[in-house]
Amino acid sequence: MTKTSSGRLPRLEDVALRAGVSHQTVSRVVNNHPNVSAATREKVEAAIAELGYRRNSAARSLVTRRSQTIGVLASELSQYGPAHTLLGVEQAARDAGYFVSIASLRTVSSEAIADSLRHFMDQSVDGIVVLVPHSQTLNVLEEFRTGVPVVVVGSTGNAEVSGAMVDQQMGAEAAVGHLISQGHQRIAHLSGPMDWIDGAARAEGWRAALRRAGLADDLLLEGDWSAGSGYELGRRLAAERSATAVFVGNDQMALGVLRAFNEAGVAVPDDVSVVGFDDQPESGYFSPPLTTVRQDFEELGRRCIDIMVREIEDGAAASSTVVPPELVARESTSRPAA
Amino acid sequence: MTKTSSGRLPRLEDVALRAGVSHQTVSRVVNNHPNVSAATREKVEAAIAELGYRRNSAARSLVTRRSQTIGVLASELSQYGPAHTLLGVEQAARDAGYFVSIASLRTVSSEAIADSLRHFMDQSVDGIVVLVPHSQTLNVLEEFRTGVPVVVVGSTGNAEVSGAMVDQQMGAEAAVGHLISQGHQRIAHLSGPMDWIDGAARAEGWRAALRRAGLADDLLLEGDWSAGSGYELGRRLAAERSATAVFVGNDQMALGVLRAFNEAGVAVPDDVSVVGFDDQPESGYFSPPLTTVRQDFEELGRRCIDIMVREIEDGAAASSTVVPPELVARESTSRPAA
DNA sequence: TAACATCTTGTTAGCGCTCACAATTAACTC
DNA sequence: GAGTTAATTGTGAGCGCTAACAAGATGTTA
Numbered sequence: 001m002t003k004t005s006s007g008r009l010p011r012l013e014d015v016a017l018r019a020g021v022s023h024q025t026v027s028r029v030v031n032n033h034p035n036v037s038a039a040t041r042e043k044v045e046a047a048i049a050e051l052g053y054r055r056n057s058a059a060r061s062l063v064t065r066r067s068q069t070i071g072v073l074a075s076e077l078s079q080y081g082p083a084h085t086l087l088g089v090e091q092a093a094r095d096a097g098y099f100v101s102i103a104s105l106r107t108v109s110s111e112a113i114a115d116s117l118r119h120f121m122d123q124s125v126d127g128i129v130v131l132v133p134h135s136q137t138l139n140v141l142e143e144f145r146t147g148v149p150v151v152v153v154g155s156t157g158n159a160e161v162s163g164a165m166v167d168q169q170m171g172a173e174a175a176v177g178h179l180i181s182q183g184h185q186r187i188a189h190l191s192g193p194m195d196w197i198d199g200a201a202r203a204e205g206w207r208a209a210l211r212r213a214g215l216a217d218d219l220l221l222e223g224d225w226s227a228g229s230g231y232e233l234g235r236r237l238a239a240e241r242s243a244t245a246v247f248v249g250n251d252q253m254a255l256g257v258l259r260a261f262n263e264a265g266v267a268v269p270d271d272v273s274v275v276g277f278d279d280q281p282e283s284g285y286f287s288p289p290l291t292t293v294r295q296d297f298e299e300l301g302r303r304c305i306d307i308m309v310r311e312i313e314d315g316a317a318a319s320s321t322v323v324p325p326e327l328v329a330r331e332s333t334s335r336p337a338a
Numbered sequence: 339m340t341k342t343s344s345g346r347l348p349r350l351e352d353v354a355l356r357a358g359v360s361h362q363t364v365s366r367v368v369n370n371h372p373n374v375s376a377a378t379r380e381k382v383e384a385a386i387a388e389l390g391y392r393r394n395s396a397a398r399s400l401v402t403r404r405s406q407t408i409g410v411l412a413s414e415l416s417q418y419g420p421a422h423t424l425l426g427v428e429q430a431a432r433d434a435g436y437f438v439s440i441a442s443l444r445t446v447s448s449e450a451i452a453d454s455l456r457h458f459m460d461q462s463v464d465g466i467v468v469l470v471p472h473s474q475t476l477n478v479l480e481e482f483r484t485g486v487p488v489v490v491v492g493s494t495g496n497a498e499v500s501g502a503m504v505d506q507q508m509g510a511e512a513a514v515g516h517l518i519s520q521g522h523q524r525i526a527h528l529s530g531p532m533d534w535i536d537g538a539a540r541a542e543g544w545r546a547a548l549r550r551a552g553l554a555d556d557l558l559l560e561g562d563w564s565a566g567s568g569y570e571l572g573r574r575l576a577a578e579r580s581a582t583a584v585f586v587g588n589d590q591m592a593l594g595v596l597r598a599f600n601e602a603g604v605a606v607p608d609d610v611s612v613v614g615f616d617d618q619p620e621s622g623y624f625s626p627p628l629t630t631v632r633q634d635f636e637e638l639g640r641r642c643i644d645i646m647v648r649e650i651e652d653g654a655a656a657s658s659t660v661v662p663p664e665l666v667a668r669e670s671t672s673r674p675a676a
Numbered sequence: 677t678a679a680c681a682t683c684t685t686g687t688t689a690g691c692g693c694t695c696a697c698a699a700t701t702a703a704c705t706c
Numbered sequence: 707g708a709g710t711t712a713a714t715t716g717t718g719a720g721c722g723c724t725a726a727c728a729a730g731a732t733g734t735t736a
Contacts, residue, residue: 011692022716027694035714054460058405059692061396063721069439083421090442099439099461101407104428122392123437227623252620259623282590285565285597287625349722360686365724373684397722401691677736684731691723699716705709 010051019047030055061124070098070308071120073113074131075105079225080251080280081198081297082131085153088301089129096309101125108132113140121146127308129153133196149311149318151304154197157320162311164304164321168198171293171325172205172247175275178291178327179245180213182334184273188219188243190233190253196225202249202277219243223253230256237272238264245273245333251283254290258332262287273333289330299323348389357385368393399462408436408646409458411451412469413443417563418589418618419536419635420469423491426639427467434647439463446470451478459484465646467491471534487649487656489642492535495658500649502642502659506536509631509663510543510585513613516629516665517583518551520672522611526557526581528571528591534563540587540615557581561591568594575610576602583611583671589621592628596670600625611671627668637661 012023012030019026021040028036029044036044047053061067070093076082086102093100101123103116113132120128127149130137141150141161150161157163179187189206192199203220210217219242223229230253237246238261248254254276261268268274268288276283279294303321310316350361350368357364359378366374367382374382385391399405408431414420424440431438439461441454451470458466465487468475479488479499488499495501517525527544530537541558548555557580561567568591575584576599586592592614599606606612606626614621617632641659648654 013692023692024694024717025715028715031694035712037714040714054456056400056692057461058396058399059721060694061721062394062400062692062723063694065721067396077425078418078421080416083416087415087442090440091444094441094457099457100441101437101439102428103432103438104425106429118392119432119437123395227620231623255620256623259625259627262625282565282593282620285569285594287597287600289597351722361722362687362724363685366685369724373682375684378684394722397691398724399691400693400722401724403691680733680735682731682733685729687726687728689724689726691725693721695719695721697717697719700714702711702713704711706707 009056010053011056012053015044015047015051015053018051019043065124066126067124068098069101069123069125070305071123071125071128072100072102072131073105073116073120073128074102075108076133077104080278081295082133084297085131085301085304088298089131089304090301091298092302092305093308096305098126098305098309105132108134108137110136110140113137114144117144117146126312127151129304129308133198135195135197135200149308151308151311153300153304155320156322157318160318162307162318162320164300164307164323165197166295166297166300166323166325168201168325169205169208171277171295171327172202173209174325174327175247175277175291175293176206176209178329178333179247179273179275180209180215182245182273184245185215186219186243187215187245187247188221188237189217190221190223190230190237190246190248190257192223192225192249192253194222199225199249206247223249225250225253227252227256227259229253231260233257234260235264237261238266241266243272245275247275247277249277251276251278251280251286251290251292254283254292254332255286258286258288258290268332269334275333279328284330286332288332291330291333292328294326294328296323296325347394348391349394350391353382353385353389353391356389357381403462404464405462406436407439407461407463408643409461409463409466410438410440410469411443411454411458411466412440413446414471415442418616419633420471422635423469423639423642426636427469427642428639429636430640430643431646434643436464436643436647443470446472446475448474448478451475452482455482455484464650465489467642467646471536473533473535473538487646489646489649491638491642493658494660495656498656500645500656500658502638502645502661503535504633504635504638504661504663506539506663507543507546509615509633509665510540511547512663512665513585513615513629513631514544514547516667516671517585517611517613518547518553520583520611522583523553524557524581525553525583525585526559526575527555528559528561528568528575528584528586528595530561530563530587530591532560537563537587544585561587563588563591565590565594565597567591569598571595572598573602575599576604579604581610583613585613585615587615589614589616589618589624589628589630592621592630592670593624596624596626596628606670607672613671617666622668624670626670629668629671630666632664632666634661634663 234257276292493501572595614630
């Protein structure tokens with residue numbers, strides 16, 4: 001931190017004095033305004049370098065009413081998906097010249113969400129990325145007029161609020177289609193919570209694929225995404241033996257299912273095939289390695305920021321984007337018979 | 339967002355007019371200054387509520403030279419530990435009235451670290467939490483004088499920089515001690531990268547425990563924390579069969595080891611016992627469930643903020659704190675013989 | 677009651693920056 | 707060379723807030 005002789009950080013005026021120009025000209029150089037002669041620009045840049053000048057963002061915010069900050073409202077950050085989406089958001093935002101402020105929800109309630117939104121308003125963020133995978137979030141957002149662009153992860157978006165999502169139904173149909181192509185007729189679904197956007201969408205995809213193939217969609221169990229709930233429900237499946245294949249809502253629950261099957265002496269994939277969702281880095285090392293649906297969460301985060309920046313800087317209207325997932329076949333599903 | 343009749347957000351002056359006092363009195367109420375009469379305070383608070391006034395943080399920052407923001411420099415946010423520590427940091431910071439700005443490192447290099455620190459300086463953060471588990475980070479921090487309090491996670495701290503850490507050596511010794519108490523004599527360690535603070539500390543703990551028991555510490559393999567590296571090194575261990583127990587640096591690598599042993603027909607724990615580190619929520623559902631060392635990452639994050647806030651607000655000197663880990667015994671280690 | 681301390685409130689300046697506009701200079705055109 | 711346009715630079719005001727000080731109100735003591 002270079003300091004002026006008076007001991008404080010240099011400001012525009014100090015640079016101006018040193019370069020022999022006005023503070024406004026320095027401001028123009030700093031902000032890359034076009035109408036500055038090359039010679040002047042050079043002088044100013046030299047002075048900036050000598051003094052180690054850095055623009056004061058509070059002063060700038062005060063007058064521009066922009067904070068160069070994007071707020072990320074998140075929950076479940078300990079989960080693979082949200083954590084990786086945040087990563088993509090953060091990188092893309094920083095590349096675009098924004099700071100990223102984060103507020104995570106301990107519990108997902110209207111009150112907590114509204115509280116965090118106020119927190120962001122106090123900070124006068126330029127936009128908000130909502131990384132809260134519960135359906136109810138959308139309702140709260142409708143009521144709470146933020147006055148800044150909002151991008152909701154997992155939502156298809158609407159006229160006022162943008163969305164960026166992985167095509168969950170497509171992923172679910174790919175997974176179920178894979179099982180059907182192996183000749184399975186009784187395919188259970190161990191879903192995530194139905195009040196989660198992803199949980200509901202994946203269940204819907206499972207149902208759609210079964211219907212299209214003329215198969216029954218009556219084997220639905222609802223878990224809570226955790227390995228523990230996968231284990232409990234897996235024990236039920238192992239006891240009932242009603243299904244020859246299980247499409248599990250995420251990889252962690254699938255781990256629990258594998259554990260339950262292993263304990264119960266149900267062989268995977270010989271007795272029952274198992275498919276997960278997410279493709280976490282560990283999933284290839286489960287016993288057996290898990291067939292699953294890969295999602296590019298970081299790409300999802302990047303696209304959020306793309307949309308966001310267009311809305312902030314170009315005043316673009318709300319829009320949405322969909323990232324396609326991809327089936328990764330491993331040993332927890334048998335190879336097609338034919 | 340309530341607005342004044344002129345269409346902009348209300349400011350101190352608007353509240354003052356409405357309450358029939360000066361803007362400064364309103365400021366005093368907002369900032370909880372003591373010398374305001376109860377009657378005045380009430381009037382002002384009513385006006386604030388009616389107008390929906392919220393303090394402009396940019397203006398406040400400009401004059402106080404405080405941003406009420408704590409920067410978190412993080413890497414490896416997709417890992418369980420860092421992600422959960424961030425959670426603790428975020429919650430504690432918000433409770434203490436701070437915003438949390440995050441910068442994550444794609445790659446851990448001096449240049450990238452310095453870049454992120456400049457990013458935080460531009461934002462004039464009030465303090466920085468460093469959540470980068472590489473030893474080299476400390477060196478960069480020494481060179482780069484930030485001018486604000488810094489708390490390094492994983493470090494013991496020093497005179498200038500505070501630290502908050504889990505007692506890795508204690509955890510490692512507990513894990514190894516557990517194996518020794520079961521009668522194991524040849525205990526391998528599958529470590530994380532040695533240039534990670536945690537990797538080195540856990541290896542050191544392993545070595546210390548073996549030495550104290552008079553056992554050989556020659557079976558050391560270095561992995562990269564991933565399940566994949568655990569799998570590769572696990573295959574080597576399975577082929578060599580030199581050890582009867584393995585202390586693995588984290589749970590993900592342990593998963594890979596279990597997979598490799600399973601493929602190679604090495605029974606756990608009958609042939610070889612396995613202990614992990616971290617106690618992720620999934621670890622109880624591995625096959626077999628993993629004995630591991632639990633760390634309270636959220637507590638770690640909270641303590642960072644405790645220290646930070648004391649430094650920022652009370653001008654306290656740098657200090658450090660240590661969180662004790664805890665052994666969680668499961669089926670991947672056999673019960674003690676006696 | 678005068679003199680003083682204490683509590684409460686108001687006034688003024690300025691944090692560092694950008695915006696709107698004015699002023700200056702350079703570059704063309706006829 | 708005067709008139710017009712465009713490019714470049716400077717001036718002044720003000721964003722909303724807090725700090726420092728000034729001033730007024732109230733209470734306390736001799």
